[in-house]
Amino acid sequence: ERKVAQSSKIWDRDKREVLYELHGEEKRTIVDLDNISPHLKNATLAAEDQQFYNHFGFNPATITSSFLRNFGANSKAGGSTITQQFVKNSLLSSEKTYSRKIKELILAIELEAKFEKDEIIEMYLNEIPYGSNAYGAEAAAQTFFAKNAKDLTIAESAALASLPKAPTFYSPYGSNTDRLEDRKNWIIGQMLENHYITQEEHDQAIAEEIAFKVPDAGIIAAHFVTYVQELLEQKYSEELIKEGGFEIITTLDLDLQRHAEKVVEEGVESNK
Secondary structure: OOOEEOEEEEEEOOOOOOEEEEEEEEEEOOHHHOOHOOOOOOHHHHHHHOOOOOOOOOOOHHHHHHHOOOOOOOOOOOOOOOOHHHHHHHOOOOOHHHHHHHHHHHHHHHHHHHHHHHHHHHHHHHHOOOEEEOOOOOHHHHHHHHOHHHHHHHHHHHHHHHHHOOOOOOOOOOHHHHHHHHHHHHHHHHHHHOOOHHHHHHHHHHHHHOOOOOOOOOOOOHHHHHHHHHHHHHEOOOOOOOHHHOEOOOOOHHHHHHHHHHHHHHHHHHHH
16 A cells, blocks of 8 residues: 655744755665775664674564563564664564564565675665664765765764664754763774774774764754654654644744844854
8 A cells, every 4th residue: 555645844933934844755875885884884783783693684582572571561672683674664664563573574584585694784774764864874974974974983883873773862963962972882882892893992982072064954943843853753653744744833933043043143253
């Protein structure tokens, strides 16, 4: 059954201008694994699936523990391998049902039978959403750091690997940058523990101050819009927000917003 998606629009209080359009269109540039920093690959493995090269599509131990948790509580806890995540993102939906999980397992096993491990991780790194409409490693590297994916540092790679778990929550343009920093440092620690980096590289990466690119034009009041997205995703699914055709009228006074931005810009300039 084909779903026809409609983008959702976030407006100012008087509905004069769209602050941002939420849509399912994916910014993506497919690249070979050779053109993705090995640090990003390793950070992703450390964060999402440390047994990737040892399993055949799923990890029986994590599935068993996940099932037991779900059986004892009305939740659908995780436990997905990178192969399963790729299947879910590219072929299935994110609905939390056991029938979808069974399909996911079957397709993950078939995928592992047809492709080499490096082919699967390459597909995954080109598919996964990183937030801000950036899908795949290359688009994410350009969106957040204005550089190619092959040039990412260890710290930048760990920051990007932090995002797929909850792209809006961990967004560097949102209100949870402290949580993003914590997760980034945890991933760097996991990279050390899994022998992807040395102790010296670990210490340098923890100390590195990474600079995220200023959001591109096409978004008005970027921090406010990200905050609105966070509120929406607490109530609705990300898929519904981006494909449900919502008209979201906010409290933002556009005239005051632009006046405030102008005053700040002039103040910064005069303080030089």
